[in-house]
Amino acid sequence: MQFIENKTFDEIKVGDSAELTRTLKSEDIELFAVMSGDVNPAHVDAEFADSDVFHKVIAHGMWGGALISAVLGTELPGPGTIYLNQNLSFRHPVGLGDTVTVRVTVTEKATEHQRVTLECLCLNQNGEIVIQGQALVMAPTVKVHRPRTHLPEVHLHERGARFNALIAATKPLAPVPTAVVHPCDDVSLEGALAAAEQGMIIPILIGPKAKIRAIAKAANLDLTAVEIVDVPHSHAAAEKAVELARAGKVSMLMKGKIHTDELLKPIVDRETGLRTERRMSHVFALDVPNYPKPLLISDAAINIFPNLQVKRDIVQNSIDLAHALGIACPKVAILSAVETVTPSLPSTLDAAALCKMADRGQITGGQLDGPLAFDNAVSRAAADAKGIVSEVAGSADILIVPDLEAGNMVAKQLIYLAGADSAGVVLGAQIPIVLTSRADGLMSRLASTAIAQLFVHHSSKGIQP
Template structure:
């Protein structure tokens, strides 16, 4: 027997065929499967105008006694319509009536299988009656009912329509929501190290005006005042701690933090190595038992929640023990920003353990450490490739059954190079907004980049503010 050509298979996948009335028999059925994500709920709310907070506001849903937000009931009804219109009877079908009973909520991450089964065919009236059933991944019936449709009398074959790609930009989501969360917190004293260029000095003063920090400018007074005058910046009553050069400024700022005179540090116009070189020595008084690491907090329109990437700025090629501290630091940050039990994806190029790929071995070991209580506070899984860490459909296609796959809150990268490239690709090609913070020291440290936007700098200071307040009650 001759196999069909690839072009023939491709063409078959791109067309939809119906079942004409004369061919439909009682008992035949058709199904489709769909996994709900938060974007589905948002899109349905936009299209229908139903902005009931039961479906959109997680805090409201939980305060009302529900586990989490749930899909609108008619989201399931729309899936039934999709089966009728594309599979049975298919193109040419016209709805006549529909009755539905909603028996159980469909929540984010649930997979709903919708099936329609023919129960009666009236050829004179050209009406087909179908039983409708929606079952979740646990086998529970969540929706049931009966539909009556006018079935097409002629065979129809149509090509699939090309649909536009849609990306949601929620006005109060992600980093903007983070800024609103710190409104009730009193500003903390932050040493801004060597703010001797317009960008770093502007960032410090801006964060001060927004009530996140009380900036303490550490560096040469004459240079700081000159930069302010040249760029029209008002120093107001900002405190300036004299230091003759960047190296001395880093040492003085760290000394102030060690003595409790400031509760956070921010990098100004000096190299990261110079600042961190002053932080790392044990004599500086800022080290903890943890390895110091960096986290990016990111939000992109293509993902339904903010997420962390770590470590993309401090540890170049971390070993297993360093990675364990990187994970612990990220989990602590997730708790502070309101994620009670973050889902941690340990990334590698593949989702299977391969002795030739050290990142997969580290991932497996980290997960076992979590199983044995050496890492707590989050749910770990790995190795996971990037696609099945953030895409439920990719994880499902590859047969990965996991509480983390497709729903990650934290992405732990194998090394600094891969993490830095991932973060910058998301920022410059994925419309992601970001903030960054250094963890593992006794005070939070903001590492600004000359390319950072104003929003990114403010969000980084907001995270530092939240951490500083948290450290007052739970010192690292």
């Protein structure tokens, strides 16, 4: 066990010194900004910093000051020290990757009140002085020897950053005519209008006109120049949306205040719906803190107990979406409870069969592996511990779950326990369907719309689902 020990006033001698060395990382700057609230763009905006006086991102000046405080409080004098005064002169900027050595040296002792004066010096890797100053402290008189406290791990996550990137990717694209099915609450109506304001969609609101206008008025939402198709109820709204899609007047559907089953019923009608040869499936797109990239999960909303052929379509739909999001060859992990083919676990047999289907060209555009347990799919350390040799393990872009129950649990656990942001879309019909839940906020609705818009434009280039 590591210990922390001070030097009492009587033990301290003029000329005593202590130091620590730290290399500046982007996480240090971000954490200091979060803690202090100092978001000066010279520290947190690379584009601005490049045009600023130092032409690079630099540390907050008091980051170095905090390191001086760390040496005084933990090394010399150490625990029990009371800070009385500190002056600092900032001589040279500290940039990302610079290594700073902080050294404090005792220059004077005063018996009255056990005061100690220390010279404080911060040098970079080139020996240049970056900070220079003097500290006055009251040194401890009682010896302290204690186990060193282990600090908690800190994980920085910019909420919504990956979804904002998806939304930004739609800026050069033309808005997509979209049927918004029964937007009869303020949340779904606001989401559709916000997507229109972002230039992602041209909304056609389908539902009871008087009710939609009343909701807009109560929520202070502007319906000027927005087309409304008046129908009496939610059943009729879903049917009308399918009719517009079959006529080629809309290229996306967006769920409003309507139950998913009610929305899908006219879509899956064999005679008048939007079915294709491909089975429809839902894909969650999650931005999970501590996972280095977006994570797609399917199917967690439509197919309850998919057989092998349905799973094949689920996999292909997910791969097609990944392509639309700019992932050239997505890594697809077929999940089960174990990583070995086990006859008593049918999901492992399906996983092995899906991988062989990919080998034979029945699934294209992705790199498959399975069966893989969840930990092996997302953690390279877990995969290595099991001796799994795989390009997919530990780095999956897509997780294919055994059934809806498992998928729903995985997705909801990541959302509610791991703080993931979620978006979702249904693929496999003639056009994509933005399928959000009542609990989804505006960001989730915008991200779901962006994903569907990207898919529409990707498909229009001749890459058909």
